[in-house]
Amino acid sequence: MRDPEERSAVLEPWDEANRELAALVGPAHWKNPKPASRYNLVVIGAGTAGLVTAAGAAGLGAKVALVERHLLGGDCLNVGCVPSKALLAASRAAAAVRDAHRFGIHVPEGARVDFPRVMERMRRLRASVAPNDSARRLTELGVDVFFGNARFVDSETVDVDGTRLRFQKAVIATGARAAAPAIPGLDRVPYLTNETLFSLTELPRRFGIVGAGPIGCEMSQAFARFGSKVFLVEAMHGILPREDPDASSIVWKVMEEDGVELLCCGRDLVLEPGESGSVLMELHSHGGTTRVQVDRVLVAVGRAPNLEGLDLDRVGVAATPKGVVVDDHLRTTNPRIYAAGDVCSPYQFTHAADFMARIVIQNALFWGRAKASGLTIPWCTYTDPEIAHVGLYERDARARGWEVQAFTLPLSHVDRAVLEGRAEGLVRVHVRKGTDRIVGATIVAPNAGDMIGELSLAMTHRIGLKGLASAIHPYPTVGEALRKVGDLYNRSRLTPRMKKILTRILAWHRGKRI
Numbered sequence: 001m002r003d004p005e006e007r008s009a010v011l012e013p014w015d016e017a018n019r020e021l022a023a024l025v026g027p028a029h030w031k032n033p034k035p036a037s038r039y040n041l042v043v044i045g046a047g048t049a050g051l052v053t054a055a056g057a058a059g060l061g062a063k064v065a066l067v068e069r070h071l072l073g074g075d076c077l078n079v080g081c082v083p084s085k086a087l088l089a090a091s092r093a094a095a096a097v098r099d100a101h102r103f104g105i106h107v108p109e110g111a112r113v114d115f116p117r118v119m120e121r122m123r124r125l126r127a128s129v130a131p132n133d134s135a136r137r138l139t140e141l142g143v144d145v146f147f148g149n150a151r152f153v154d155s156e157t158v159d160v161d162g163t164r165l166r167f168q169k170a171v172i173a174t175g176a177r178a179a180a181p182a183i184p185g186l187d188r189v190p191y192l193t194n195e196t197l198f199s200l201t202e203l204p205r206r207f208g209i210v211g212a213g214p215i216g217c218e219m220s221q222a223f224a225r226f227g228s229k230v231f232l233v234e235a236m237h238g239i240l241p242r243e244d245p246d247a248s249s250i251v252w253k254v255m256e257e258d259g260v261e262l263l264c265c266g267r268d269l270v271l272e273p274g275e276s277g278s279v280l281m282e283l284h285s286h287g288g289t290t291r292v293q294v295d296r297v298l299v300a301v302g303r304a305p306n307l308e309g310l311d312l313d314r315v316g317v318a319a320t321p322k323g324v325v326v327d328d329h330l331r332t333t334n335p336r337i338y339a340a341g342d343v344c345s346p347y348q349f350t351h352a353a354d355f356m357a358r359i360v361i362q363n364a365l366f367w368g369r370a371k372a373s374g375l376t377i378p379w380c381t382y383t384d385p386e387i388a389h390v391g392l393y394e395r396d397a398r399a400r401g402w403e404v405q406a407f408t409l410p411l412s413h414v415d416r417a418v419l420e421g422r423a424e425g426l427v428r429v430h431v432r433k434g435t436d437r438i439v440g441a442t443i444v445a446p447n448a449g450d451m452i453g454e455l456s457l458a459m460t461h462r463i464g465l466k467g468l469a470s471a472i473h474p475y476p477t478v479g480e481a482l483r484k485v486g487d488l489y490n491r492s493r494l495t496p497r498m499k500k501i502l503t504r505i506l507a508w509h510r511g512k513r514i
């Protein structure tokens with residue numbers, strides 16, 4: 001770790017686990033290597049997109065330099081997927097204890113969440129998965145790892161704090177950070193973002209969370225289950241406004257039972273400093289005015305691309321407030337420079353960054369013509385139940401002028417979900433009308449993220465609903481719901497006329513002498 005300022009934000013508290021993490025992904029005494037005379041690839045940013053690009057290209061024999069200004073692993077490892085999912089696991093354990101009575105199990109009074117221990121576990125596990133992204137591993141893979149701020153000098157040179165790296169091709173993989181919205185008073189109050197949230201050591205008693213997207217929903221539910229009184233402010237109606245409304249309302253109902261107070265259609269939010277570090281939140285929600293005092297505020301209203309200081313103008317790389325402009329081959333407006341991951345994509349997920357990196361390797365180094373539009377990208381918000389999606393939403397399909405038909409199976413029709421006491425959920429698959437071709441699907445289930453992979457596979461390899469119906473799934477599993485949706489499709493093809501014909505044939509069989 002080179003910059004003590006940054007260490008204090010992300011790596012606090014400076015305990016054994018965080019020291020181990022820093023030693024792996026931001027070693028204090030790292031000595032940058034002597035640059036090669038020219039690199040096949042200089043990769044800026046060592047989040048998922050940069051790591052996969054660098055490691056993959058080096059594995060194929062390219063001479064690669066990877067530049068990171070903070071911690072290897074980027075958001076996902078340090079302040080994103082990894083710490084958030086560790087907290088969600090703890091919150092599910094808390095909910096299991098709370099709900100044990102529903103299964104006839106008596107938990108003696110006094111069970112409680114030990115928040116400092118929850119956070120300590122998260123830090124320990126985060127450090128335990130860090131070796132995969134470590135400076136040492138990358139070096140062993142043949143990548144030259146440079147810590148420092150990268151900026152373009154010209155179309156064949158990147159500067160890293162005074163050291164010049166010459167390249168044949170470069171990749172911008174600088175990711176994104178929490179956007180700071182124009183909320184009156186935000187600049188006058190202390191607030192958390194995903195960069196500081198995971199350094200908490202004390203559970204906020206009252207927690208204001210702004211934005212009911214994936215971050216806001218996952219963290220609202222987790223902190224409510226830990227015992228915070230959570231006020232979730234969302235500008236639109238409901239939660240996860242991009243998702244299928246039937247699906248997000250199921251998740252919302254469970255979050256409400258967890259005690260999350262949703263202030264949706266939230267207008268005119270104003271923040272003010274309160275007593276002893278607290279914050280006053282005032283807003284209009286559904287015709288009423290709400291004024292609450294909270295101990296902490298988390299802002300999670302989307303991401304802003306990391307473009308500052310790269311000197312993109314010097315190399316003719318166009319960018320907008322949404323990020324670097326790329327074509328379908330992930331090439332920027334400078335043909336020698338590519339981009340991958342959150343900095344250039346509306347699909348801001350680790351697995352999307354990973355697959356964009358694979359495209360960049362092919363296209364930048366090997367004259368490939370792989371296209372980002374060819375990717376089928378599923379996603380999942382890891383609330384409990386999870387909500388996962390792949391392909392088009394019904395509104396997108398209709399916007400393309402496609403007629404679609406929906407097949408929906410409530411989880412209450414799936415034995416395993418019922419037996420687990422987890423029947424709140426659904427599987428909904430949209431097909432092009434008159435065919436079994438899947439154009440999109442949404443799942444709400446305890447393990448929706450695992451289940452959506454099957455639909456992603458089906459879409460990628462053009463397996464239709466008939467194909468799903470013919471694949472045997474073990475009984476009883478929640479995954480069986482996918483086969484059952486296939487059955488729904490098959491039954492829909494049994495027209496009254498066809499049924500009449502079958503009935504006649506069977507009647508004829510009955511009357512036949514053997």
Ligand SMILES: Cc1cc2nc3c(=O)[nH]c(=O)nc-3n(C[C@H](O)[C@H](O)[C@H](O)COP(=O)(O)OP(=O)(O)OC[C@H]3O[C@@H](n4cnc5c(N)ncnc54)[C@H](O)[C@@H]3O)c2cc1C
Nearest residue numbers: 045047048049069074075080150174175341342348349350
């Ligand atoms: C709280 C949270 C939870 C998430 N959960 C999930 C999840 O469950 N599943 C999922 O798929 N996605 C999740 N995401 C999204 C996921 O983390 C991102 O999509 C992913 O990290 C993007 O990777 P990236 O490589 O594009 O960018 P990043 O991970 O942001 O990496 C970019 C790197 O570039 C470095 N950098 C920037 N500028 C420079 C410069 N000038 N010089 C040198 N280095 C620079 C940065 O320091 C950073 O390390 C989550 C995100 C958050 C915030």
Ligand SMILES: NC(=O)c1ccc[n+]([C@@H]2O[C@H](COP(=O)([O-])OP(=O)(O)OC[C@H]3O[C@@H](n4cnc5c(N)ncnc54)[C@H](O)[C@@H]3O)[C@@H](O)[C@H]2O)c1
Nearest residue numbers: 211212213214215216233234235300301302348380381382
């Ligand atoms: N499980 C996952 O895969 C996962 C988890 C967390 C984050 N992520 C990634 O990180 C990205 C960022 O997540 P996010 O939740 O910050 O952003 P988001 O853009 O997905 O959601 C932000 C929410 O905030 C609302 N909002 C915007 N301005 C507001 C305001 N002033 N007041 C109240 N509400 C406001 C929006 O309507 C929206 O619902 C996601 O889009 C996703 O790509 C993924």
